[in-house]
Amino acid sequence: MRIGERRRFWLTRQVEQLWLYGWLCLRSLVYNSFADGDTALDALFEPIYWLVDHVTRWFGVSKSDVAAVSICRKCIAPKPARTHHCSICNRCVLKMDHHCPWLNNCVGHYNHRYFFSFMLFMTMGCIYSSISGWDMFWEAYAAIETYSQTPPPTFSFRQRAFHKSIVYAWVLCSSVALALGALMLWHSVLITRGETSIERHINRKERKRLQKKGKVFRNPYSYGPLGNWKVFLGIERQRHWVTRVLLPSTHRPYGSGMRWDTPACVAEQKPPLLAI
Numbered sequence: 303m304r305i306g307e308r309r310r311f312w313l314t315r316q317v318e319q320l321w322l323y324g325w326l327c328l329r330s331l332v333y334n335s336f337a338d339g340d341t342a343l344d345a346l347f348e349p350i351y352w353l354v355d356h357v358t359r360w361f362g363v364s365k366s367d368v369a370a371v372s373i374c375r376k377c378i379a380p381k382p383a384r385t386h387h388c389s390i391c392n393r394c395v396l397k398m399d400h401h402c403p404w405l406n407n408c409v410g411h412y413n414h415r416y417f418f419s420f421m422l423f424m425t426m427g428c429i430y431s432s433i434s435g436w437d438m439f440w441e442a443y444a445a446i447e448t449y450s451q452t453p454p455p456t457f458s459f460r461q462r463a464f465h466k467s468i469v470y471a472w473v474l475c476s477s478v479a480l481a482l483g484a485l486m487l488w489h490s491v492l493i494t495r496g497e498t499s500i501e502r503h504i505n506r507k508e509r510k511r512l513q514k515k516g517k518v519f520r521n522p523y524s525y526g527p528l529g530n531w532k533v534f535l536g537i538e539r540q541r542h543w544v545t546r547v548l549l550p551s552t553h554r555p556y557g558s559g560m561r562w563d564t565p566a567c568v569a570e571q572k573p574p575l576l577a578i
Contacts, residue, residue, distance in 0.1 A: 382560045384411075384523065386500055396559030399498040411559035415534060418493070421486040428479035432472060439472035493534050496524030522562075529568040538567045 374381040374394050381387075386398040388408050397411035409417045442465040448455050449462075457465075492498060497505055501523075509519040524530060531537070536546055536553050546553055556565050 383562055384498070384501065385559075397498060398500060399492075400500070411555060411557075414498075415536070415555060418486070418489055418534075421482055421489065425479055425483040425486050428475040428482070431475040432479055435468070435472050435475070438468050442466075442468035494527045494530055496521055496530040496533075525565070525568040529565075532567050533565050 372381050373379070374385075374387050376387050376389075376392075377394055379394070381394055382396065384397045385394050387394050388398060388401050390401050391408055395408045395410040397414065399409040399414055399417075401408050402417070405417070407413070445455070445457065445461075445465045446469065449457075489499075492502060495502075501521075505519065505521060512519045525533060533556050535542075536551075536556055537543060545551060556567075557563070
């Protein structure tokens with residue numbers, strides 16, 4: 303009887319462990335670390351959002367001065383072109399590019415140029431520090447390598463801290479230059495194409511969809527590489543390359559972010575949206 307009870311207990315324990323292991327695997331597959339109460343409420347209110355979106359489209363956008371193309375399902379307000387709702391800021395952002403956790407703010411129409419300038423000058427400063435401090439870094443690193451020698455070198459605590467600080471500062475500057483430089487180059491490509499990070503994904507899907515129909519997608523907000531940079535930097539005259547790019551400037555970006563008419567500084571006529 304004791305052998306039978308032990309065998310039954312062992313089988314029960316094995317089944318329980320297998321059940322717990324399977325349940326843990328299932329929860330690991332379906333669990334979302336970003337899911338919270340707001341996510342559940344959004345899922346429950348999805349039919350209401352759908353109703354608001356379609357009813358407002360059927361009746362037409364409410365009369366206002368906002369050139370809206372749709373209705374925001376979260377704000378229940380007209381949403382202009384290139385505007386997207388930020389779930390973190392809980393508001394619609396004009397020409398939204400992304401929400402930056404380091405700035406604790408959204409990068410959009412009114413601060414996109416400042417964000418790019420910050421990345422550009424920070425990358426240039428880190429590259430300059432890494433190149434100019436290479437000799438100091440190498441001397442400090444060589445000194446640290448001698449710490450384990452016998453007999454040990456006669457470095458004071460202050461000298462040891464100085465060596466480690468130099469190495470840490472050089473590695474930090476080089477790492478920031480690589481990471482921030484890559485992000486700056488990516489945004490340079492987006493600016494050249496006349497699109498934001500969000501529009502990059504939207505345009506790629508739209509391009510694939512139209513390609514299946516034998517059509518070609520044209521970005522309606524692109525005015526050519528040079529024209530896109532002029533609009534982004536606010537270049538209206540030749541002297542603005544100096545006064546608004548090389549020198550600090552607080553000029554506002556082109557337009558209000560509500561309407562996207564062809565800028566006067568762009569001489570080329572923008573191509574049509576669709577072409578067969």
